[in-house]
Amino acid sequence: MKSEAAEHRWESTLDSVVVYAQGALCRRLARGSVPPDGKVRVTGLPRSLEPGSLRARVLGASGARVTEARVEVEAGAPGAGTPDGLRREVERLTEAHAAAQARRDRQLGLIAEVGGLKPVAPARREDDPPHRRTPVDAWLGLADFVDERLERLHARLAELEQALDSVAHELAVAGDRLARASTDAPSAHVGTAVCAVLSLDLAGGVKEEQEAEAEPAPDVRLELELEYAVPGALWVPAYRLSCHQGDTDGRLLMRASVAQRTGEDWSGVRLALATADLRRGNDLPRLRSIRLGRRQAAPAPSGWREPPAGLADLFSGYDAAGPRPRPRVPGRPAAAAGTPAGFGARPGAGAPAPTPAPPAAPAPPPAPAAPGGAAAAPPELPPSAAPSPQPPAPQGYGAAPGTAPRARSARPAGRPRAGGAAASFAGAPAPAGPPAAPGGSPVPPAPPAPAAGPPRPGGADLDYAALVLSGPDERGARRGLLFPGAPSDPVAQAHRRRAEEVASLPLPGHAVRPRESAGSFDHRFDAAARTDIPSDGTWHTVTVTEIPVGLRTEHLAVPSVEQTVYATLVLSNATDQALLAGPVEVTVDGEFLLTTALPTLAPGAVRRVGLGPAEGIRVTRRTHLNESTSGLRNNTTVLDHRVHVELANGLAGPVTIEVRERIPVTSEPDVRIEDRADWKAPEPGAGPEHHAPGTRLWRLDLPAGATAALEGRYEIRIPTGKALAGGNRRS
Structure with missing residues (x-):
């Protein structure tokens, strides 16, 4: 049962x-x-x-x-989890390491003590001859004893140091295992x-x-x-691209490196990865209307209620009973009657005569009820019985954070106050002078109270589960009211701080955080199968899904910068799911080629991924400049630039090569630049990447073992008045 x-x-x-x-x-x-x-x-x-x-x-x-x-x-x-056994092992090895270190230090002390043994000659007396014979045998005997003793001590020291190194290594291994162990078990x-x-x-x-x-x-x-x-979980994307030479499509396997230290092992869970910020606020802004006139819209109801009338009279009997006796501290003599414990009493000193306490001021009669059910204002007290002003109490239940009690006790116009500060201290003697802190220093002046108006409780004031009722020992305006209590338990806060340490984990190579690569859009990826991720704070690779991509192999050459041809893959994302930036392992015909960085591919985007230099293709570039004048009075300088590029394909198959050149760009209306070649300017948005102004392209298919020559030409026409003395406008 x-x-x-x-x-x-x-x-x-x-x-x-x-x-x-x-x-x-x-x-x-x-x-x-x-x-x-x-x-x-x-x-x-x-x-x-x-x-x-x-x-x-x-x-x-x-x-x-x-x-x-x-x-x-x-x-x-x-x-009884694994971390407890590892923790006990670390504690045992820590004690063993301390004991081994103490033995090693003790041995070093013995070596220093024996090494300090030296022969000391006796004190010289008055009747001794000027020169005395030295007992050489005694000196040599002491030296032999010291050498023999030090030899044995050093041999023992070597054994102790070896044992200390062994224990230190075991302690380091156990500490690393404990640091990498799962935090799912209780600690x-x-x-x-x-x-x-x-x-x-x-x-x-x-x-x-x-x-x-x-x-x-x-x-x-x-x-x-x-x-x-x-908290304590993060992920970065990773990919693996498999393709075959000559194919126009490939398989892009999306993987993710996930690390978590949340305190629970994820065993057999369905995993999803999102780029959004979990702690980002999603509350919509609300614009309230502004109305002119006497009739105003009724405020939205809230859980705040004004303190009840006569709240101060609830503690009148408690105050009339006098101060509570202080508990006696063991080992300290009790204070004399009439003297507060801990003040003015000295061990062994005579106790002063008891001093009668001043009579308490009589409590005022309860306030009569006003017409309409509202409590009337309390009668004005004589100057001798009126309490001195009290400092504003901390923010309580019923007012916005940081406001004074005046704002909390605000009421509609025409309604008298129900039970003020005087009623709270009616049965207690008025304090003399300004209030002081427990340490004896005066309380700093309180900030000025805000203008009276309807109370505006904050979120902490309306969190009913976290509110704490102030007891009778609280003085001022806190007695009998609800205030936000202490924050959540410190043990949970320590667990959350430990979990958030995973954010400082170093990223894998070429990895980019999702918030940096996703931009202003949020994406979600669902894993195809269930997975296991322990709570150990290390990276674990998880297979997410397989995405079909379109690809083609192209070779790129920029001979004006570097006379080298590079192999590239042009990827196109035809799906409705974005591909975030991250490392990608490229496999061609089943053989691993390299690991490179994949840029972010939005749905429908086309990007180029570099695969490194193509050693089988050679490129050379030569330039020629011819300067002349033209015009009716030879007032225009003509700079004729010629570019000659040669390509040679030494690979076993045909290749597609894109050769990039550039021509100058001018902002002067009188300076003209004219193309006189068969190259083309890139169309905006047509290619997989952005081109700088003045870029010119050649695209050609080069068969295996073939060569090709490309000719480029452009003219720069500069008026004579635009020439610079000592300048260079030819390059």
Whole structure:
């Protein structure tokens, strides 16, 4: 028979993960029977879960729905995972390394002590002769003893250093294994687990059927889907291109290098890769209207409520009871009566006579109710009983962050204030002088209060699960009000910081981050099969999908820059999915050729990928310049440029070669540049890349073993008035 707690606890399985540019969105599935109260606890969530990212819904058309979902941390049994064994091994080797180092240091101390042994002559007396005989045998005996002793000590030192090096090597290996181990197992002696506490509502038909039956109906079985975000995951694309010589298409296998340290192993998950930013805000801007006149639109309702009237009277009895006794510290004598503990008392000193406390000011009577149900303003206190001004309290529940209590207690015009600061301190003696901090330094002046108006609570003030009720020990305007509590537990923050360290992982060669290559568009790629990625913070290669691409092999030569012919692949993306920049391994006819960088290919784009120099094709270039004059008075200088390019194909098959040249470009209307060759200017947007102004192209098919000669010519006509003294307009 299962216990009730076991029936309410559901195990979950990680089903799919979407890895974004940084961070991941995980989806878990849980199945089980719903108890009558509808409370279900789903286990298996990681400690690095982002706060506020948990979403839950019921799968199927059962009509049930999730009415509440919150995250809880519970203690578990000590973990027995692999990291615990590695951690214990590292601790053992650390202690062994420290012991070996201590033995080595002790041996070095002995060597230094023995090496410091030297013969010392006795003190000279008055009746000793000027020259005394030295016992050479004693000196030599001491030297032999020191040498023999040092020989044995150095031999032992060599053994200790060898043992220390061996232990240091084992410690380094164990530390590296621990650093690379998965973070899925708990890292503390007392493990902690994160679970989702869900409240389910069995709607309509299910409830009616259960109520109609005389006997208790069995629990309803449902399937839940939990979705949450975790940091510490990133990916970069990688490719493998396979083609055959002479083919016009190829197979581009898209792969991805994925690294994650989220605290849970991804085993058998459906993986998807996205280029979007997981933490980017997606709230749409809202433009409100501006109205003139007395009638204004009603404000949108919010969860904020003004503090109730008479809140200060709630603590009048607590204040009348006097200060709470301070706990006595062990080993310290108790303070004398009438003296606060820890102030003015000295161990062993006589206790001063008790001083009677001043009588407390009587509390004012409750404020009478005003017509209409509103509380009337409290009566004005005499100067002796009026409390001194208190510094503004920190921001509380009911006002925007950074505002003073005046803004929180604002009310519509004509409505009196219900219970002010005087009512809060009616039963306590008025403090003398300005308030002081616990250290004795005066409290800095508070910023000026903003103009009175309707309260504007922030997001932290409306987060009801994180609000904390201030108790009676709080002074000022905080007593009895709700304020945002402390941030989430520091253990979870430490897990998230450790997970985000994966962002500093060095990228593989030619890799580009998705946000840099995707530009202003976001893309998603779904892996074809399920995969396993451990939480070890290292790169793992995952096959995503296979994309057909069109390609053709071309050779490119720019002899004016370098007299070398380069082989290139012109890729065309005919799919509706973009290809991001990254490394690509090129395989031709089943043989690996090289690894190069693939540029970003948008859907329908054409780009060129370089494959390196083609040693079997030679190119040479020669130029000739002829200068002359023309015109009626020879007032125009003509610079006639001739370019001669020769190509020779030494490969076994025909090739297509594109030869690029350039002619000058002028912005002067009087200077003319005329083409006198059969080359062509590239059409804008027609080729796979952008060309600089003045570029000229030759394209030709060169058979195997054939040669070709290309002639280019252009003239530059410069008026005489445009010539520069000492300048060069010929190149």
